[in-house]
Amino acid sequence: MVLPVEAADPKKDEKMYKTRIELFKKMEAATSIPWYYFAGMDQYERNLRFVRKDLPEPDTVSIYIPESKWAGPLNPNQEDMNPATITAFQGLGTDGNGDQKADRLNGEDVLAAVGKYLLAYGTDHDNIKIALWRYYGRDKAVSIIIGNARMYKAFGKLDLQEKAFPLPRRFNYTFKNTWGDARGWGGRRIHEGTDIFADYGVPVRSTSYGIVEMKGWNRYGGWRIGIRDINNTYHYYAHLNGFAKDLQLGQVVKPGTVIGGVGSTGYGPPGTSGKFPPHLHYGMYKDNGRTEWSFDPYPHLRQWERAGS
Template sequence: MRKWLIAIIISMIVCSSTTEVFGAEKKVDNEYDERMSLYKKMETITNIDWYVFAAVDQYERNIRHSRRDIPKADGLIEIYIRPEVWAGLLNPNPHDNNTVSIALFNGMGLDGNGDGRADQKNDEDILYTFANYLQSYGSNLDNIKIGLWNYYKRDKTVGLILGHMKIYKTYGRLNLDEHAFPMPLKFNFSYNNTWGDARGWGGRRIHEGTDIFANYGVPVRSTCYGIVEMKGWNRYGGWRVGIRDLNNNYHYFAHLNGFAKGLNIGQAVEPSQLIGAVGSSGYGPPGTAGKFPPHLHYGIYKDNGKTEWSFDPYPHLKAWERAERLKNRKK
C-alpha cells in the first residue's frame, strides 16, 4: 500500500512539472504568434517587411533587458521611444496621448489602432509610430538603413539590426531560440571553467572564454542562429569565426584549424551548422600554429547598445551539452 502511495505521489509531481513546462512553452509560442501578427499587420499597412519590425523590436528587447536606464516594456512590443520624442521636446506633458497636441509640438507619437489616442504603452501605436518614421525615409533597404542610423546614431546598432533582419528573413519565423554544443558529442573533448584566468602572451590580460580541448580536425559548429560577423586571422585567436545572434551576443570561435567550405561573412547560420575545425592556430602572424595543445577557445560578448563586454560561457556550454545529450537519448 505504501509503495502504491509513493508511486501516486511521484506521478502527481511529474505530471504537475510536465504541465508547467508545457504551459510555459505554450505561453512563449503564443507570444511569438501575437508578435508575428502585429508585425504582419504593420507590413500590410505600411509595405515595410515584417522582419524589419521584428529585427528592431528584438534588438531593443535585448537592450532593455541588459540596461537599467531604460524602463521595462508594458506590452509585447519593446521598441522604446523616449517620452520627449513621442510627445514633442517642448510639450509640457511628456506622457501626452492626444494626437492633436503631440502633432502641435512636433512629437513622433501616432495612433496605430484607431482609438483616437497615441498611447506610448500600446503595441500597435508604438509599431505604427516607428513604421511611420521609417516610411519618411522610404521603404527600400538603403533608405531604411539611413532611417535607422539617424534614429540610433550608432553604426554597430544598425549593423546588428540588419543582421537580425537577415536571420528572420532567412528562416521566416521568430522562434529561433535553439542552441547547440560547439562540437558533436560523439567526439572526445574536455573543458573546465577557465573564464577570467590570467593570460600572458601579448601582455597581461584575462581569459575571456572557455577552452574546449579536443583533437585536431574535430568539427566545430555554430551554437546558435546568427550572422557570420567575422572570419579570418587574429594574432591572439588565430583562425577564428565570430557569429552574432538574435540576443545581440557575439559568439567567438578561435584557434581553428580551418573554416567550413563556403562559410562567408554576412552569411546566416543555424545551430549545429559546421563552421570549422579544432586546431592550435594563433599567438603570432598568419599561419602560426602549434604553440599550445589543440583546442577551441569559445567566448561570448554582449552588446547593450553602448558597449560590449565578455561574460562567462561555461554555464551555457554545460546547459547546451546536457540538453543535447538528453535529446539524443530520446531518439
C-alpha cells in the same frame, strides 16, 4: 555581469511569439515595410531592456520611445496623447489602434509610430538603413537590427532560440571552467572564454542561429569567427585550423552549421600554429547599446551538452 541559464516556458513563449509576429505583419500590411524590419528593431531593443537598468522591463512590443521624441521636444505637455498636437510639435507619436489616442505605452501605437517614421525615408532596404542610423546614431545598432531582420527573413519565424554544443558529441573532447583565468601572452589579460580540447580537425559548429559578423586572423585567437545571435549575444570561436568551405561574412547560420575545425592557431603573425595543444576557444559577449563585455560561457556549454545537441 553573470548571465544566468534560465529555463523557458514553451507555452508562454509560443503565445508571445504568435502575438508579436501578428503585430509585425499587421504593420507590414499597413506600411508595405516588410515585417522583419519591425521585428529586428523590436528584438534589438528587447535585448537592451534585459541588460539595462535605465530601461523598462521587456513587453510584447519592446521598442522604447522617450517622451521627448514621442510628444515632440518643444511640446509643453510631454505626456501628450493627442495625435494632432503631437504632430504639430513634430513628435513621433501616433494612433495605431483607432482609439484616438497616441499612447507610447501601447504596442500598436508604438509600431504605428515606427512605421510612420520609416515611411518618411522609404520602404527599400537602403533607405530603411538610413532611417535606422538617424534614429539610433550608432553603426553597431544598425548592423545588429539589420542582422536580426535578415535572420527573421531567412527562417520566417521569431523563435530562434535553439542551441547546439559547438563540437559533435561523437568526438572525444574535454573542457572545464577557465573563464577569468590569467593569460600572459601578449600582455597581462584574463581568459574571456572556455577552452574545449579535442583533436585537430574536429568539426566546430555554430551554437546558435546567427549572422557571421567576423572572420579572419587575430594574433591572439588565430583563425577565428564571430557570430551574433538573435539575443544580441556574440559567439566567438578561436584557434581554428581553418574555415568551412564557402563560409562567408554576413552569412546566416543555424545551430549545428559547421563553420571550421579545431586547431592550434594564434599567438603570432598569420599562419602561426602549434604553440599550444589543439582546442576551441569559445567566448560569449553582450552589447548593451553602449559597450560590449565578456561573460562566462561555461554554464551554457554544460546545458547544451546535457541537452544532447
